Amino acid sequence: MTTAASSLVLLGLLVLFLGAGTWIFSGLMLVGASAMYFVLDFNLTRIGSIATKVISSSAISWELAAIPIFMWMGDIVFRTDISQRLFRGLAPMVARIPGGLLHTNVFGCTVFAAISGSSTATTATVGKITIPELQKRGYDINLASGSLAGAGSFGLLIPPSIAMIVYGVLAQVSIADLFAAGLIPGLMMALLYSGYIAISALISPSKAPRYEGEITLGTLGKGLLELAPIMILMFIVLGSIYSGIATPSEAAAVGVAGAIVITIVTGQFSFALMRDSLMNTIRVSAMILMLIAASAFLSAAIAYMHLPTQITEAISAMDLSPYGVLLILAALYIVLGMFLDGTSMTVMTVPIAVPLIVQAGFDPLWFGIYLVIMIEMSALTPPVGLNLYVLQGLTGDSMGRTVRAAAPFFILLCIGTVILAAFPQVVLWLPNAL
Template sequence: MSDVAITTLLVVALFALLGSGVWIGLTLAGVAWIGMELFSSRPAGDAMAVTVWGAASSWTLTALPLFIWMGEILFRTRLSESMFRGLAPWVDRLPGRLLHTNVIGCTIFAAVSGSSAATCATIGKMSLPELAKRGYPEDITVGSLAGAGTLGLLIPPSIIMIVYGVTADVSIARLFVAGIFPGMVLAALFSGYIAVWAMLNRDRIPPPDAPMTFAAKLAESRHLIPVMLLIGGVLGSIYAGIATATEAAAVGVVGALVLSAAQGSLTRATFRESLLGATRLYCMIALILAGAAFLTLAMGYIGLPRNLAAFISSLGLSPFMLMVALAAFYVLLGCFLDGISMVVLTMGVILPTVQAAGFDMIWFGVFIVIVVEMAQITPPVGFNLFVLQGMTGRQMPWIARVTMPFFFLMCAMVLLLWFFPQIATWLPSKM
């Protein structure tokens, strides 16, 4: 069968299983099984067992449940309420008011976790209940969280950047530095959209609180101290070289427990609820990860990513059209694979083409991260969409629809990066 026919068959199988109500992780594994049984000579059962065990026993992924538990502790004690109370006076006069806390929170936490799923889940655990309690509309709340959660891949430290740096033989330190400005610009685009949306939908935004003096705002900011101490402890342990990202996640859990106990809001019940809540959410995410890992293996055996990449390389496109084609290619690939797998499976074929086109490898690394971010919120396998579906109980088409404006903002970011490459290259050039 041709690659087009194989792809069509797998897409139909994917939507059929999802539409029948099968769990997402089992759906991904089922599609992978179909692909390997029909189009590969390797036994599917053996491959699934090895792959699922490898995905479940990854040391790097240990950080994810720990960061989720940290978010649960913050959510179930008074720490998340304190964070919103400290931020509210400073954003209350901006169009959109507390909706900006999704972007601000994700931007800050992205520098802690390096994971899109962890950023989305942790900030979502704090912001979704607080914003709902204050009367903010659910569509823009969930959409902005899905979009801003992708910043975990762009703002260093970033797992995707490490994988790209190793594959393309590029300095990882320079890649990390290159991601700072684009991350800030993308966060500004998200906040700008929220402001415009709020001005066009004034009736849907809760009224502002009573005006406060500057001194009163500073006084309210004291409520930010516990959360800032927690973030400082996690970030500081990473950048001081004391802890890895996984160990820093454990520091975050211990810090959240200590701070909530000091506040008097940590009880036996809240501890138990936070632990069970984190376990339930991570089990959902882990099942999806296992299914995605098996699907990635199946795609590799079938050869679809390599064949599609080779096809794009053979078209002889201009640099700009090559950039557009690659963006579309990675977004399409994101419908089936996770970000790391996309980079690993395609770089060997794509890199000679982009080097021949004269692309700066640091710039291209940032470009790859942004288009992988776009894939994180692209159905049917957009990972942030799955995380939010598990947290909100909403259907995937609804979540994809409210997230779509932020997908287009990322498209705009890709164009900005093309016309103003200095956004990514200026800071690394000063190293």
């Protein structure tokens, strides 16, 4: 079967099963099994044997242990008053910058992302505090919600990131290197967002009322004390990884212990909190791990069809430049992001995208960060932009207004990808230096 025919068969099967409302896990499994049965003419016994081997081998990867543990750490913190402490701690530090307290969205999400790993959790946790406070103080709600939509996606880019763990396992790239590679791009995007907010406030001062309170060394000191618990937790988790003392999975376990200690020290520990956070972690982690297992089975079907090789050869025959390949993938991810969540996009595309990228001469470590930014874009694109739904619930605005508010930050993400493509050392310098 030709490359075009094989691709159309797979695409048709995906549309058939996912369009019919099938769970994504079931849909991916059915696509893989159908491709093996109808295209490769495998019998059911052989398909079952392949599924058993592939799913069991994909499910026992030690690196995957980091996913539920990091998620548990983030969920524990989510149920505490950390977001309130973030706002109180950051407010005096950013009040005098053009844009004032709007920067608490950006820097608050940047800090919280370092202990969350989830885009929606970061958006919801920071937003439930900052949005009411900014509305009460007369800040422009469009700029407030748009900046939160964009900065909330830092949960994917600032390590530790669940998306990076999923990509690292599927693409066989070091997760510790991915964590290091995401740090500078994450800070770069935070500066781009804050720069846009500052320029918008300078052009239209009414968007960000001038802070009239007094900023003293005392207020700054109190702010640092408010930030201390979350900064200590960041130092424990990221410091243990970057120093080589612990693997990501081991650092996650230390992070959970640190989060529990914080709840005890701040007087917020309860068995109900632990029970609820653990149950939610089990539900979400099971979903992610099931998707990874289904993706491994679909990847096996794709490999048996020799589709990655065929697509790579077909694109090579088109004589595209490396950046031409990158542009095609960017367009593909933007379209997919309108209909799929980030984890689904990753598990469905990595088996084909990584060989293309390697063939084009890009480093798979670099591509992991590029892919994460593409996933961040999907959080801002309707109709399945998860951050948009979170924000709509926080602000009560229409979806159309929420999308328009987030549009400038979507454009800034596009600019960020161009910078990373033009200067790959922004991604590669830190992991190479460590």
